[in-house]
Amino acid sequence: MATNEVNIRTPDISEVEPVKSSTDRHNLTVFLYSLVIALYWMAQYVYAATLPSYVQSKTTNLTSVGLILSMYGLCQAFVRLPVGICTDWVGRRKPFILVGLALTGFGAWVLGTADSVHGLLFGRAITGLAAGAWVPLVVAFSSLFPAKDSIRAAGFLIFLQASGRIVASAANGPLNLLGGYRLAFYAAVVVAVVSVLLAGSIREPRRAPTPPSARVLGRLILRRDILLPSALAGLSQAVTWAVSLSFIPIVARQVGGNDNTQTVLATLAVVMLALGSFSVNMITKHLGPRRVVILCFALMFIGSMLAAVAGSVPTLIAGQACLGLGLGFGYPSLMGLSIRKVIENERTIAMGIHQTLYALGMFAGPAASGVLAQAVGIHLMFGTTAVVSLALGYWGARSLDPQ
Numbered sequence: 001m002a003t004n005e006v007n008i009r010t011p012d013i014s015e016v017e018p019v020k021s022s023t024d025r026h027n028l029t030v031f032l033y034s035l036v037i038a039l040y041w042m043a044q045y046v047y048a049a050t051l052p053s054y055v056q057s058k059t060t061n062l063t064s065v066g067l068i069l070s071m072y073g074l075c076q077a078f079v080r081l082p083v084g085i086c087t088d089w090v091g092r093r094k095p096f097i098l099v100g101l102a103l104t105g106f107g108a109w110v111l112g113t114a115d116s117v118h119g120l121l122f123g124r125a126i127t128g129l130a131a132g133a134w135v136p137l138v139v140a141f142s143s144l145f146p147a148k149d150s151i152r153a154a155g156f157l158i159f160l161q162a163s164g165r166i167v168a169s170a171a172n173g174p175l176n177l178l179g180g181y182r183l184a185f186y187a188a189v190v191v192a193v194v195s196v197l198l199a200g201s202i203r204e205p206r207r208a209p210t211p212p213s214a215r216v217l218g219r220l221i222l223r224r225d226i227l228l229p230s231a232l233a234g235l236s237q238a239v240t241w242a243v244s245l246s247f248i249p250i251v252a253r254q255v256g257g258n259d260n261t262q263t264v265l266a267t268l269a270v271v272m273l274a275l276g277s278f279s280v281n282m283i284t285k286h287l288g289p290r291r292v293v294i295l296c297f298a299l300m301f302i303g304s305m306l307a308a309v310a311g312s313v314p315t316l317i318a319g320q321a322c323l324g325l326g327l328g329f330g331y332p333s334l335m336g337l338s339i340r341k342v343i344e345n346e347r348t349i350a351m352g353i354h355q356t357l358y359a360l361g362m363f364a365g366p367a368a369s370g371v372l373a374q375a376v377g378i379h380l381m382f383g384t385t386a387v388v389s390l391a392l393g394y395w396g397a398r399s400l401d402p403q
Contacts, residue, residue, distance in 0.1 A: 025203070026144065032202050033141045034160050036101070039195035040137070041164035043104045044127060046191065047111070047184035048165075049172040049266035050259055052249045054181045059117050062378075066370015068120050069246050073237070073362025075128025080359055083132040084139075084352020085217070088345065091209035093136035097199055100133020105192030112185025128359075135355050139348045140204075142339070152281045154336040158328070162274035169270055173263030210345055220342070220350050225401060229337040230354040232293060232396045234361030236330045239300045239389045241365035243307055244269050244323045247378050248316055257313050268317060269324035276328015289333055290400045296330030297393025299323070304386030308379050334358075337400065 047054070055068050087093045107126030114120045138157060145153040175184040220226055249262045257265075284292050299322045306319030338354040339347050373381040 029202060030141075030144055032198060033137070033144070036097075036195050036199045036202070037137060037141065037157065037160045038164035038167075039191050039198070040101060040104065040133065041161045042168040043101075043108065043188045043192040043195060044131070044168075045165045045266075045270075046168035046171055046175070046188045047108065047181070048245065049169050049249065049262045050176060050181060050184070051111075052246055053253065053259075053262065055120055056250065057181075058115075058120060062374040063370050064117055065250075066246065066366045066368075066373070068117065068124055069241070070363045070365070070367035070370070071121055071124040072128040072131065073241065073359050073365070074367075075125045076131045076359030077356050077363055079129050079132035080135050080355040081349075081352040084135045084348045084350075084355075085212050087136045087139075088210040088348045089212055091207040092204060093140045093348070094199070094202065094204040096136045097133050097140070098196060100130045100137075101192055101196045101199055103127070103130035104133075104195075105189040106130075108185045108188035108192065112182045112189075131359070135348065135352050138335070138355075139351050142347070143344070152336075154332040155277045155280045158277035158332040158335070159274055162270050162277060162328070165270040166267055166274060169263060169267040172266065173260045176259045208345075216346065217349060220346060221353055223350075225341050226338050226350050226353055227357075228396060228399060229334040230357040232393065232400075233331065233334040233338070233354060233358035234364075235389060235392055235396070236296060236300065236327055236334070237358045237361035238365035238368075239304060239385055240323065240327050241362045242369035242385050243304050243365075243382055244320060244327075246366040247369060247373060247381070248307055248320060251307065251310060251378055252313060252316055255310065255312055255316065257316075261313055265316060265320050269320045269327075272321050272324030273328040273331070276325045277332045278328075280329055280332050283329065284333060289337055290397050292329050292333050293397040293400060294394060296326045296333070297390055297397065299326030299329070300393070301386045301390040304382050304389070308382035308386065310379075 052065060052069065055065050059065065059068075083096055087096050103126055107123050107128075107130055110123030110126055111120060112123075114123050138154075141157055142153045171187070172184055175187055179186075245266075248265060252261050252265055280292065287295070303319040303322030303324075303326060306315055306322065310316045310319060335354065339350050342350040369381050369385065372384065376384075
């Protein structure tokens with residue numbers, strides 16, 4: 001009589017181990033990118049809280065102050081889309097990340113050693129070019145998560161960015177007390193070097209090169225689901241750089257604050273940014289993306305109006321908190337929306353378009369506000385910014401895809 005045997009085979013360890021190793025490598029890559037992103041933004045922002053005052057110590061003309069600060073956004077606007085195109089063209093992101101990290105340190109060194117307006121312009125322009133690394137960093141990190149989780153990944157990205165900025169902002173005041181304005185710039189150089197070493201250790205998977213295509217670029221630029229969130233992101237950055245990062249530090253000194261006050265204001269804005277980005281996924285599930293973006297601009301309106309009427313540091317603190325929380329809701333939401341429906345091999349270019357438009361906001365904000373503040377005063381400039389941004393933000397948010 002034949003006997004039926006059930007062949008039960010125990011899996012060989014060699015068949016199981018690659019899965020485990022792949023998971024471990026993935027987790028290590030996420031961890032390393034997280035560290036690099038936090039350090040990158042630490043290097044960019046460890047001197048930012050008192051940068052407007054540092055610049056004003058070299059020139060008292062508010063138009064010049066605004067122009068110097070705006071170089072950061074202008075150079076980003078020029079470089080981010082080309083970086084996105086080139087990373088797809090060569091099929092590699094890591095070299096562009098490394099160059100950006102290195103330029104972050106070099107730009108900080110130039111700013112710290114500059115003794116003229118032209119030197120400050122040059123240094124701030126270099127840090128703007130360095131910000132081009134954010135395009136491949138965002139896409140490389142986002143590619144580690146499923147496309148359906150784009151807003152969650154963007155929220156985590158902004159949380160990492162904000163965490164680096166919180167540490168940097170908190171360190172700014174003590175560094176200034178210890179060694180004057182210049183020490184913070186030299187600290188940025190050291191942090192940038194560490195970030196280069198960490199990024200160099202990340203293993204990058206090979207991707208097929210995608211030659212640049214004018215047809216693809218033109219199609220992506222004209223896509224409403226990319227263009228509208230990107231334009232709104234530019235508007236939110238314009239408000240942030242016009243009010244929160246450029247002229248609130250100057251007003252803080254006018255109402256009796258000092259370097260520590262500026263550090264507190266800068267740190268508070270980033271803490272609120274972190275809180276907003278950390279909770280944005282949960283809030284979006286309840287409100288939907290359009291209402292979250294409207295909430296972003298409503299909070300920015302309140303923050304800018306508080307700055308416009310501020311006669312004391314506590315009022316500025318309240319305004320800064322609203323501005324930071326508003327950006328925390330809007331920044332990751334608009335970033336995630338701009339690439340949510342874009343296929344993988346076109347995402348870097350789409351992110352380049354997105355970051356170019358919001359970098360234009362970073363340029364236009366301080367540049368226009370500097371001219372307006374010189375003409376009518378800082379407080380009236382704050383009020384004008386509040387009204388215009390709310391009107392445009394509400395109109396744009398209502399036009400977003402509700403899904």
